[in-house]
Amino acid sequence: MPELPEVETVRRGLDAAVLGRRIDRVEVGRERTVRRTSREALIAGLQNTAIVRTWRRGKYLIADLDSGDSVMIHLRMSGRLLLAQRGSPRPPHSHVVMGMQDIEVRFVDPRTFGEVVVFDPERTADQVPELQRLGVDPIADPFDxxxxxxxxxxxxxxxxxxxxxxxxxxxxxxxxxxxxxxxxxxxxxxxxxxxxxxxxxxxxxxxxxxxxxxxxxxxxxxxxxxxxxxxxxxxxxxxxxxxxxxxxxxxxxxxxxxxxxxxxxxxxxxxxxxxxx
DNA sequence: AAACAAACCTGTGCGC
DNA sequence: TGCGCACAGGTTTGTT
Missing domain, CATH: 1.10.8.50 (Helicase, Ruva Protein; domain 3)
Structure with a gap:
């Protein structure tokens, strides 16, 4: 579903909503969404960190954490990232929830092709190899x-x-x-x-x-x-x-x-x- | 190298 | 109303 313009729109929304806010709760409802590593690895990697920068390459959305790690989010066909008040009813297929005090960011994905993974930027080649194989990004890179x-x-x-x-x-x-x-x-x-x-x-x-x-x-x-x-x-x-x-x-x-x-x-x-x- | 098909999943819309 | 089928914004893998 989402291509570059949709991912960029989501990135801007994430930037505006959560930059600098501490992630104090992490829930993984569907392990398939974090299949590259594991439920435990995602929770450990996000818990008690804050997003200090967001960026995008192609359809890949990346948030850098103050721990030195980064989190890569790919929406694939049906993924959505939604901002909500803590405690409000969650839509079906809310597979990953990142809580920040009174708000939470929900990764909602009916078809479960999307993924969320915490990785070490210095080990990108091993942990998220496709990121390095991406070609020129017509918006983020010089392009003519x-x-x-x-x-x-x-x-x-x-x-x-x-x-x-x-x-x-x-x-x-x-x-x-x-x-x-x-x-x-x-x-x-x-x-x-x-x-x-x-x-x-x-x-x-x-x-x-x-x-x-x-x-x-x-x-x-x-x-x-x-x-x-x-x-x-x-x-x-x-x-x-x-x-x-x-x-x-x-x-x-x-x-x-x-x-x-x-x-x-x-x-x-x-x-x-x-x-x- | 290139062209296809299948795989991964769930939901929706359509014809009957 | 229900059933079966086609099809969906992406990417990887395997087969001709």
Missing amino acids: QRVLAAALAGTTRGIKSVLLDQTRVAGLGNIYTDEVLHRARLRYDRPADALRRSDIGRLAEAITEVLTAAIDAGGSTLADTQYVDMEGRTGSFQESHLVYARRDEPCLTCGRSTIRRAVVSGRSTFFCPRCQK
């Missing part, structure tokens, strides 16, 4: 046409599949990849290494513009209302979607074709056959 060209180099794969590859560009998922490719007027199956300089220029610009606008809008909340920020508020960037989930609806760019659906890397892919070449 040259950086993108380097990230796309050396593969004949279709551009959508390459943009979804987190080791090349970190943070784009199924929604934003389709929205970006539409704005750059590129079809999902254009071989990445055959893109012209002008194509890559438009693509880099589209990535920056779409992600920035989506962050400003607080992310995208689809019809099922799965994604909300820490305060439970929905995002509004779905109102700016031009192609995602708009199969058979008129193209908002050209008005002369309808949005088609294809399957790429096993994912639903939406595009305008007239605008995107």
Whole structure:
């Protein structure tokens, strides 16, 4: 569910709500959420620490603790991080709860693909290896046409599949990849290494513009209302979607074709056959 | 190297 | 109302 803009929105909410507050209670209701280590390791790692900084790389949210450790949170498909008053009714699937005096942060995740893990930043390579393998983050890192060209180099794969590859560009998922490719007027199956300089220029610009606008809008909340920020508020960037989930609806760019659906890397892919070449 | 499928889970919406 | 199926924002692993 959540891609870079949603994770960034959650990160900002976490920053505003809990920075410097001491974690005095930790509960793990479902061990699968902490499967990388264990219930005991998560509790020991969080108990009596305070979050001193939050940061994000791609879809990975990291909070640095005053103990010197860090906690990595990945929402995967259905994870949410919710802020609540201590003692208020907990939603189903509240697998991890971090209590800070009168408030608590709840990791809620029906599908249980998400995870929470405390790790030692000096042992990232052993404990959270995928973090080091992430490619350029278009928001957190310097990003322009040259950086993108380097990230796309050396593969004949279709551009959508390459943009979804987190080791090349970190943070784009199924929604934003389709929205970006539409704005750059590129079809999902254009071989990445055959893109012209002008194509890559438009693509880099589209990535920056779409992600920035989506962050400003607080992310995208689809019809099922799965994604909300820490305060439970929905995002509004779905109102700016031009192609995602708009199969058979008129193209908002050209008005002369309808949005088609294809399957790429096993994912639903939406595009305008007239605008995107 | 690349393209697919399956796996991990639960929930929802749809056609019948 | 109930049942079965398709499908869902992600990532990893294994197979052609």
